[in-house]
Amino acid sequence: MGEQVRITVNGDTNFINEDDLARSDQKKVKKARRKRTQSRRRPKNPQPQEWLAQDLSLRKIADYKPFNFVDGEGVRCSLYVSGCLFACPGCYNKAAQSFNYGKPYTKELEDQIIADIGQSYCQGLTLLGGEPFLNTQVCLSLIDRLRDAYGYTKDIWSWSGYTWEELQKESADKLEMLKKIDILVDGRFEEEQKDLTLQFRGSANQRIIDVQKSLKDGRVVLWDGLVS
Structure with a gap:
């Protein structure tokens, strides 16, 4: 003692x-x-085209949340895909990092999402997860059906651990998906830059990018609804 x-x-x-x-x-x-x-600890940093959806995606989803107000502007239908390799420390949805998490994406679910988005008060679709750009088979199928049904009267947001600059060097399916969406929230979640006061993003390094204006201008153009 x-x-x-x-x-x-x-x-x-x-x-x-x-x-x-x-x-x-x-x-x-x-x-x-x-x-x-x-x-x-740091998020992982892949080389260009090191991670390919065709090799990784199991076409599973972690969740579907219709008619929410937190995943972008207005009322949105949000699809959380399963699988992400960035492994950001402090990830808010760590379970969805597994490509085998959740349940299979089905035509029945896709039909339901398209019907839900058709409601007059619904502004659009949000893709997040997980990593949408490592699940392009699921995301492109849904994006194409949405455009066929509603054209550009509904908008499409996507979150991604990839930065805009990294996506420019990526595989054809990722580039195709990028060109078909309206808003990209880009970049890894950086725990040391975490800021809960930020609009629609978790850390200060992330940007809310107007995809179509950026493609037209050949440079990153931030979303005009951004509150500094």
Whole structure:
């Protein structure tokens, strides 16, 4: 049994056993080490065309949320696809990083999404996950049906761990998908840049990009609804 140590804080005196004090100090050291380790962890950075949807996607979805207000502007129908390799520390949907998570994407579900988006109060479709650009088989099927049904009267948003610049060097299916959407929220979630006050994104490095204007101008053009 260790000796008693007297500690006085703001005029209050307490006696603490030396062994307990040592254990407390060890816990603080371990906690500090964990925090430093977490801060050093980084999302993965693929080489161009290293990750291909045709090799990775199992055509599964983690969730479908109709008529929500949080995944972009207006009332939206959101499809969360399964599978992501970026492995961002602090990811809010870690379960959906597995390509085998959730349930298969079916024609019946696709029919339901198209019908839901047809409601007059629904502004459009949001694709997120998981990584939509590693599930292009699912996303392109839905995008094409939406355009056939509603043209450009409904908009399409997508989140991606890829940056705009990285997507320009990517596979044909990713480029096709990019060209068919309206808004891209790009870039990995960076834990050290986390900011809960940001509009429609989790960390300050991420951008909300107007895809069609960017393709026309040959440079990144930010969404004009952005609140700084």
